[in-house]
Amino acid sequence: MSTAVDYRSRVRRTWCPGCGDYGVLHALQTACAALSIERRNLVVVSGIGCSSALPHFLNVYGVHTLHGRALPVAQGIKMANKDLTVIVAGGDGDGYGIGAGHLIHALRRNLDITYIVMDNRIYGLTTGQASPTSDRGHKTKSTPAGNPECALNPPALAVVGGATFVGRGFSGEPVHLAEVMQRAIRHKGFSLVDVYSPCVTWNKVNTYDFYRPRVVKLEQEGHDPSDREAAIRQALREDRLPIGVLYEIDEPTFAEEEPSLQGEPLVRSRIGLTASEWAALMEEFS
């Protein structure tokens, strides 16, 4: 029986004191422990940004990739070795800004991967510019007159974009968040977990105090996650900010559909051609 501590590495955690990402990291360790995922079979992939430092704080396999490219790298890993548990972690700028194009295709592709976005609605590592989830009017270093663009609604986008699992959490509710993560990892197919993870340094609007009175747990709202329209309604709510599992359906995964992934993982498939395979190929060319 593993515990959350077992997944922790020796690397000193570099986030600002009070950063929401600590709660996310702890919730992820808790979820992995609850599911008894073998560390050697777990790969955590991140992009670039404060939150993307997360793999370093775990003693599992990790790839700290380029800004916005965590999803394709993670999908390549999963396609090459479908036996691995692959979790992607990153921020809102990484996933919804520079990497947004990959997100919608990852949703459609439905590989069995979990994507955790630490959404602080600001660019933290680059010291406080507007992000794709910054509200209209939000004054930042790059939008001194107030953000002229509206905020992206990632869960709503994901539900209409072909997601088979959409969850939301709040790093101020780590126990609840760990439960959402557990369900996301257990889900067969692609799962997105968008987490309200406050930046205590650069975002003075979307703080813990902003979220606490607004969040409401979906489990207490009688929400049916298999109801797509209800999921969209919950994602679009303005009175409260629902957290929990918004949407979950059972659809074929990429690995189930793709002929090349029916047998052993690619990483264990035979190298080279047999004499008869070669002869057949030569016949094709003649």
Place this chain on the structure above:
Amino acid sequence: MTKQREATVWIGGEAGEGIASAGDVFVKTAARAGLGAFAHNSYQSVIRGGEVVLQIRTGPHPVLSQGGKWDFLLALNQRVLDHYLPWAAPHAAALFNADIVAPPEGSAPAALLGLPVGELTAGLDQKPVMQNTILLGALAFLLGLPRELFEGSVRAQFEKRKPKLAELNVDVARRGWEYAEQHFPPAEHITLAGDGKRRIVITGNQAVGLGAVAGGCKFYSAYPMTPASSIMHWLAPRAARYGMLMKQAEDELAAMNMAIGAGFAGVRAMVGTSGGGFALMTEAVGLAGMIESPVVAVLSQRGGPSTGLPTKTEQGDLFQALGASQGEYPKAVLAALDPVDAYYAAVEAHNLAEKYQMPVILLLDLYLSERHVTADPESLNPDVAIERGEVVREIEGEYLRYRDTVSGVSPRALPGTPGGMHVAASDEHNEEGVLISDWYTNPTMRTRMMEKRMRKMKGVRRDTAERGLVCEGPEDAEITIVGWGSTFHVLEEARRALADAGHPARLIQFRTLWPFPAEQALPLLRKTKRTVCVENNAGGLLARLIRQETGFAFSHAVRKYDGEPFSAGPLTQALEICLRPKAPKVQTLISAELDLPVVFQ
């Protein structure tokens, strides 16, 4: 009259009129008859409606290039006949469907042989492409190709996709043959004599796909882009058979990053694209360099810059490959010479990528990617050496993913390996993989890790030197011709023509561009006073690289950047000019309307 041992056939029409299929039948017939063939498609980037001319040359194997003027033109429409008549060789003949194409008035430079296609196919369920089969039948007769082999090739072509139409087309081809037999004189000036050996027909891109499969590549990701797409098309229906996945990605950023992920997980992974797509992949090429993960990128060049000439050939991306990504990291850049070489180059690229845990770029271009040539099946060895590099399976004690070693290569632990857990990071990191970039910047460690990675280039240099270049011709030559990659055979053809004209010439063709084989190249380059660098680009990129790496400057250059490949005839003329006392330093060749007139600058 001296008999010609080879023939050049042009099949021209609109894209979508079945030119490729007719060309396939013709080349297959030649291959089965023991002849060599070389086909180059000069086409437009439209699915239907652009004029396309497939240039095929056949003769004794190997045929080195697509040839010059046509001996036979299969004109599938009026425009093609009117347009291409001026490029007829002496004693040439044009074949066409007399129902839809009218012979031009007045004298013509070729015999005009119209076939009454409607009459010949009366009573059959007629299809427009039947005219192609009829014309091919007539051509096969005129060239004296073995009838059985020809009909077998027609059958084989249709059996693959439309088995119901196979016998019908054989019947139609026979009608074309018989009509020609009764009405047209055979081409007496041409004798095609095969050597009785049956050969295969393969393109550069197919050879890369085949090399990937034989070399154990298990993951290919790409976004459609001419002229690389046919690698995807070849692999897609076959990959699953060989425990491989061909994945079309949402863009080239994804394609490259997926391949890097797959490589990290432990499979041989490859991408294929052209210059525009490679530009998008570029940041990730550096990622592979930094996290020391193997990946192979096939970069099939086309005319640039920007969208450029999507369906035309060029060698303009050399510095894009050499300079890919920010910063410094170990990499290899290889260029394949022909389809057979492309097969081995694909395997070598994977070996280098895994052995040195780095990106390897394999340069092709449209001229090589899409060329159909005959090849001896035994020239392709299925038992290729596969070097997977150092991978640890069991770990005792502490594991350092980026251990500073003598060779610079740190043994990899693949995900799933107990005790090998580490983070592969795009930020600078220490031996363990822990970042030293922002919080703990450590100049000494940074220097050490940079040196560790770059030290791998010593091994890469050692391993690639042997494949660095090929040399043809005598040492005591009048002139040294230098090229790289896909132009090998056409340069060799021109070199032989020069030698036949009394000018012994030497050819040096580069296969490794990075690390540049300077030590091997320099003594060879210094052998002759006159040295000419021949490139399908405007800037003389190889000449620039050679000067950068060796200090050597060429006396002459011949360049071409009109989108068309070199043609041996005009190229030989240009090389002869280089031998004159006051030869221009740089000559630019232009194929005006598909070839021939040479413009000197």
